[in-house]
Amino acid sequence: MRLPRWFHLLGSPPFVYALAGKVAPWLGAVTCVLLAVGSYWGLVVAPPDRVQGEVYRVLFIHPQIAYVSVMAYVVMAVAASIGYVWRLKLAHAVATTAAPIGASFTACALATGSLWGRPTWGTYWQWTDPRIMSETLLLFLFLGYLALRAAFEDRDKADRVSAILAVVGVVDVPIIHYSVIWWNSLHQGPSIMKLDKPSIAPEMLTPFLIMVVAFTACFYWLLLNGLRGEIVERERDTRWIRQLVEGTRG
Amino acid sequence: MNEFLRMGGDGAYVWSAYGVTLAVLLLNIWWARRRHRSALERARASARDERVSKRPTVRQIE
Numbered sequence: 444m445r446l447p448r449w450f451h452l453l454g455s456p457p458f459v460y461a462l463a464g465k466v467a468p469w470l471g472a473v474t475c476v477l478l479a480v481g482s483y484w485g486l487v488v489a490p491p492d493r494v495q496g497e498v499y500r501v502l503f504i505h506p507q508i509a510y511v512s513v514m515a516y517v518v519m520a521v522a523a524s525i526g527y528v529w530r531l532k533l534a535h536a537v538a539t540t541a542a543p544i545g546a547s548f549t550a551c552a553l554a555t556g557s558l559w560g561r562p563t564w565g566t567y568w569q570w571t572d573p574r575i576m577s578e579t580l581l582l583f584l585f586l587g588y589l590a591l592r593a594a595f596e597d598r599d600k601a602d603r604v605s606a607i608l609a610v611v612g613v614v615d616v617p618i619i620h621y622s623v624i625w626w627n628s629l630h631q632g633p634s635i636m637k638l639d640k641p642s643i644a645p646e647m648l649t650p651f652l653i654m655v656v657a658f659t660a661c662f663y664w665l666l667l668n669g670l671r672g673e674i675v676e677r678e679r680d681t682r683w684i685r686q687l688v689e690g691t692r693g
Numbered sequence: 694m695n696e697f698l699r700m701g702g703d704g705a706y707v708w709s710a711y712g713v714t715l716a717v718l719l720l721n722i723w724w725a726r727r728r729h730r731s732a733l734e735r736a737r738a739s740a741r742d743e744r745v746s747k748r749p750t751v752r753q754i755e
Binding site: 482486487491496497498500501504505508543544547548550551554555558559561562661665668669671672673675676679680684685687688689 | 697700701702703706707709710711713714717718720721722724725726728729730731732733735736737739740
């Protein structure tokens with residue numbers, strides 16, 4: 444089977460570097476607009492919740508950030524496995540870039556959740572809550588991935604060994620998702636991602652979904668931005684980077 | 694306006710959650726910028742080093 448040309452181009456660092464540079468500003472603009480609209484809608488326009496009152500407004504950031512943290516892990520693991528199987532350096536670059544972003548989103552999900560838990564459940568942290576624990580494990584998987592990479596002097600070796608950890612850690616993804624169904628949790632069961640109609644008022648659902656798209660766009664924006672630096676770092680001694688830095692010196 | 698900031702008495706929780714999120718986003722943007730810039734700087738330095746090492750030295754002429 445002949446592969447289309449763009450497929451080969453996606454393996455070419457100069458092409459991807461330039462493409463990321465072109466796409467990133469647009470994604471950044473989309474992110475900023477959606478975050479502004481979604482925050483205004485969620486904080487000002489949406490009515491207070493009948494049970495939780497005003498504090499429920501964390502609903503417009505916390506689940507989205509938690510969802511993006513899991514998505515970041517999947518992106519990292521898929522990229523790392525592509526890099527491992529096809530020895531594609533760019534895929535390893537994507538995985539390496541996704542890791543710190545994912546770690547920061549995971550930490551942010553835990554922090555915002557804890558700030559929401561105190562006024563609603565009466566506690567910042569619950570060691571026996573399966574969702575909190577599986578999300579905490581996700582944080583350690585990201586940190587473990589980064590620490591493992593840092594332990595290797597040789598980048599190719601770091602790529603291959605850390606890819607194995609990334610792929611093994613994928614087991615945590617379904618555990619996070621099903622944790623609220625399998626075990627007793629302080630977290631509620633699924634209310635949006637289910638086959639039935641979402642159990643949330645439409646005035647709240649719209650800003651909720653806007654923020655889902657906003658944080659997803661935000662992740663890919665950060666990923667493309669980070670990828671540019673990572674590509675330059677990995678390609679430092681190639682001719683095209685030489686030309687790039689000689690050209691931009693002015 | 695005051696009522697908006699109070700968030701029914703839970704303002705501290707709501708605003709710190711939004712604040713932490715904003716801080717994480719800004720930190721990520723800053724990280725990416727710094728990393729890109731320092732990578733370009735290192736590439737520039739290594740390009741310079743190579744030019745210097747290609748220059749003929751006294752020992753090579755001897």
